[in-house]
Amino acid sequence: MDQNVAHPKSLYLYDMTWPEVKAALPDIKVAIIPTGSTEQHGPHGTFEVDSARAREFAKRLAQRVYPHALVTPCVTFGISGHHMHFPGTISLRAETFIQVLMDIVWSLYQHGIRRFFFINGHGGNKPALTIVVNRIRQEMDAKAAWASPTSVADDVIKQRVKSPMIGHACESEMSQCLYLCHETVRTEYLTKGEIYDEALAKHLSAVPVEEGRFWEEITANGALGDASQANVELGQVAIETALDRLTAFLVNFMNS
Numbered sequence: 668m669d670q671n672v673a674h675p676k677s678l679y680l681y682d683m684t685w686p687e688v689k690a691a692l693p694d695i696k697v698a699i700i701p702t703g704s705t706e707q708h709g710p711h712g713t714f715e716v717d718s719a720r721a722r723e724f725a726k727r728l729a730q731r732v733y734p735h736a737l738v739t740p741c742v743t744f745g746i747s748g749h750h751m752h753f754p755g756t757i758s759l760r761a762e763t764f765i766q767v768l769m770d771i772v773w774s775l776y777q778h779g780i781r782r783f784f785f786i787n788g789h790g791g792n793k794p795a796l797t798i799v800v801n802r803i804r805q806e807m808d809a810k811a812a813w814a815s816p817t818s819v820a821d822d823v824i825k826q827r828v829k830s831p832m833i834g835h836a837c838e839s840e841m842s843q844c845l846y847l848c849h850e851t852v853r854t855e856y857l858t859k860g861e862i863y864d865e866a867l868a869k870h871l872s873a874v875p876v877e878e879g880r881f882w883e884e885i886t887a888n889g890a891l892g893d894a895s896q897a898n899v900e901l902g903q904v905a906i907e908t909a910l911d912r913l914t915a916f917l918v919n920f921m922n923s
């Protein structure tokens with residue numbers, strides 16, 4: 668499915684030349700910076716899942732406000748130490764991730780951009796993103812914000828999923844991939860998470876305590892919920908809801 672046919676216009680830095688950027692800059696009010704990860708997504712998702720979702724969502728968001736948003740290449744390494752025991756996972760230290768984002772923002776600042784919106788595809792990045800947007804606001808003459816599309820559409824996702832648990836390589840995430848980045852899904856291997864009973868009981872008890880755990884303490888195959896229930900219709904309603912809600916935010920933010 669080539670989404671670009673239906674939505675032809677977004678300013679994506681990797682597809683531009685510098686004279687094109689120079690010509691576009693007077694209209695650009697915000698940089699959208701996708702952040703992802705390079706980590707396992709069970710037996711059915713490739714390492715690109717988080718990065719591809721963030722990048723493709725960011726491009727569609729930019730199309731909604733064309734020509735006022737410039738989308739940067741995705742930051743494809745995130746904070747993934749909790750997945751490290753699954754072969755192939757690559758993680759940045761939180762300090763490194765923060766510095767990478769600050770350097771990207773500093774560079775864009777040199778080109779005159781003063782609004783920065785991170786579109787995040789990976790839960791492990793969230794605490795660092797909160798630190799980054801506050802640093803940008805406090806240390807620079809600029810404004811910054813971040814959002815995870817999955818969290819933005821949380822209510823409509825939870826109304827529709829059949830799984831008792833979602834959050835990673837799950838019914839929701841793989842549905843979003845089927846809609847946004849089909850190439851990251853091994854559809855023939857979509858399967859249930861092999862979640863340990865104790866982990867599920869802890870999850871369902873829902874006491875708001877943050878405990879550091881490795882992913883293999885929660886699920887044997889790296890997935891949560893039941894990705895065999897994934898479907899493109901759920902992905903579409905989740906993504907389009909998040910796009911509608913974040914477009915409303917972005918229009919105010921980039922003009923603030």
Ligand SMILES: [Zn+2]
Pocket residue numbers: 708716717788789835836840
């Ligand atoms: Zn993911």
